[in-house]
Amino acid sequence: MVDEMTRGNSIPEHRRYSQRLAHLEKRNISARKGPHQPIGNKVVGIKKQRQNSSKKRISALMWLFGIVLLVMIYIILPISKITNITISGNNELTDREVEDASTIRPGRLIWTAWLGQKYLEHEARIKNPQVKTLEVSLRGLKSVHVAITENRLLGEAQVGKQKHAVLSNGQLQLTTAHNTNIDFQGFESHRQQLEILGQQLGKLKPVISHGISSVKYQPTKESPHQVILYMKDGNTVKATLTNVGDKMKYYPSILTKMKGQGVVDLRIGAYSYNYGAKDK
Template identity: 45%
Template sequence: MENNKSAVEHHKYSERLTELEKRSVAAQQRQRNKKSAKAHIGNKIHGIKVKRYVSNGERVLKLVVLFSLILLLMLYIISPYSKVKNLEVNGNHDLTKAQVEKETKIYPGRFIWGVYLGRHQIINDVKKQNPQIKNLVIKVTGPQSLQLVIKENALLGTAVMNNDTYAVLANGQLQRTKTADNGIAYKRFDGHREALATTAGQLGKLKPAIRNGISSVSYQPTKEYPDRIIIYMRDGNTVYADLNTVGDKLAYYPAIAANMKDKGVIDLQVGAYSYSYDSKDK
């Protein structure tokens, strides 16, 4: 009886001991887990700090670079290196480089950034002030270099109206001038400025080879042909034409003149036909 009792107590003691060992092992495991968690959190915090330092460093570097560029730009703007040193003018024929500089107010010594930033206003102003300038392109070709590309309204000749001399441009506009050139002489247009502008605009459509063959143009309307002009060619021929259509019809002048045996008249007012000066069939 006593042996059975002892065996039962021994079994209970063993179970109790096993339970205590399990608790001890669990406690030790929890302790290790806590340490591991703390170590993981510490590593994570360290990683976050490193990333933050790197990110801050990048921000600072970017700001330093940005402000350095701004500082360099400001120094360039106020320095002599931002002034125009080389100015190239292309596309001009009747206008000289000096005239282009005067009209555009762009010249060596002017700040290049001021010209570039205000280029649109400069172009608008110069086209209004001088109708001889049809278009203007301003290009920056270097730190101190500019290029002005001019497109002109060709100068066709001159006309005297009301005792004033006008340069006649290819777009039909008239520009007061003090000198006459060797281009087309426009005669008998006094008091007929609109007719002169229309005639000039038509002749401006012609190829230079044909246009340069014109010596003078005279406005001589009749009752039958109220818009008649008479064109005197440098080769000796005379052309009768309508000022509203002369630009299109005179384009065929070289072919018509080539088929003429003698110098004479080419009538382009209605259709197109020609006859020699000494012909009786006029």
């Protein structure tokens, strides 16, 4: 009787034990299916990653090679070379002089002219000081436009034994050409003063500077930097070379108050008097 009761009580214990084993087995199966994959699967994954990485590198190299090849073909083809050049902004320089200074000519690679324009501008100013700024723009596959601004040619002067062109930025340029602009006198041994005067007169509007016939450097004890401007309208202007550009701006308004030809004195203040009148 006791044995039967013992066996009756042990049956549920066996069931619970069996159920627990089954539960543990399920957990082990789930764990094996989780992130901990077999070594064989890991090896296959690594191989796939390496293959994808190799494909990407090969693809990048092919793109790079293709771009280099296209650039090389473009350089060889005539389409990469300049055939047409237009120039604007030059009033005193000829188109040929601009081309020579900038080295932008038919046959040059168009991309070197466009990408290297800062260098070209620097070189152009050295070759021809009349070039102030230079800008290159593309106007087609084989056409470029060159826009420049100039340092105006004010006139010419004798410095030492050589004749120089005087530019509006104060630079002096050796020249053999004759021009009918301002005739600078008295600067044979005064190069620095001539450069200062060029910078000053470069501030003037062309309508005023074109009215100057000649300028004479005539320093005195009282006015050590005196310059005399002889105007095309018959007037004479006394000024100081260090500020003549600033004061000559008022010359047109002074003319409206003059009753005839005479002297305009800009050395100290600004006033005028007719020829023959008592010197003030």
